[in-house]
Amino acid sequence: MSKAEIEAKIEFQEEIGEANPGGYQPVRFARVKYKASPTAHIDIRRFQRGYGDEGEEVFFPTKVGFRFPEREFRRVVEKYALMPESYVHPIIVKKCFSLLNSGEFDSAVIQAFKAIETTTREKTGAPADMFGERLLKKAFNPDDGILTNHKLPKAERFAFLNYITGAFSFYRNSSSHRDIELDFVSAFDRIAVASDLLKAIEDAEINV
Template sequence: MPLTRQGRKHCAQGVSLKSWIADRQLQEDMLHVSLRSTALSLFRQELFDTAVFEAFKVLEVLIRQAAGLGDESLGTKLTARAFDPKGGPLTDKMAEAGERQALMNLMSAAIGSDKNPQSHRHVGLEAREMIIMASRLLGIVDNRRPT
């Protein structure tokens, strides 16, 4: 199948078809700013497992910082402490109890299941959705930072 006029234009400008497609699959403005230099770059290099790991590592580090917890707090134990529905430092005390519990569960599930995907399974293009999820969760952390 021949390239479209737009495809020929981009190729003529020195943009490879592969990078043009990658740019469309996961656009920079879709992501939290802290993921753009690491996870996005790795995704565009088709290093999907590493891109997902980096996205969730950034999430874990920023949760720890925002909650004021030490380096000994890791993984799902970190998210359980940070978003503890009964008074975690990143818990929205104005939210309904079930919503607070659900957010803690969501954060814990994301860190527990997606941070180390290469140790559980091969990650392909679903990495896009996983990175977008990490980005969304980073936005929640930003909104919960104590002022």
């Protein structure tokens, strides 16, 4: 089959990555959608460095490679890809990453937001019977919260209070009170929000 015939069968194609870039035989990852197929595929193929008609450097695809459905590629990558541990708060890494790796996505999210609650209580010295939104609203009350950053304009203090209580209620409570269909990526997105909030809590100065 000629190159023109192959290209006629392709709806779209985009390169998504490359291994050994600049080498003589780089391996390129491409997302390909064929007109006859309802799903996209990932093509992993070795290229060979050569030269064009005018002596310019060109990389030619070889027959060494394989192609499989994108959903299978995502399944493998989600399971084995390295997570950015240097970006995520160490408490989140300790409490949540093993749950993520074992597929316990709801539990990972709950533990992430539980860390927000326990860290806030410990830092403010709040009693054990103060928890959830009530605890966060007291700690970050825009007017007299013990952890409120009064250097910020009042509108931003209100915005942060809405951010932390909204994320806590929406992500933590939903996972606690009903079954949520989460996958690795959606769970990690929620955990990243918890990590951001946890860093803000730890950075907050105590108002005396």
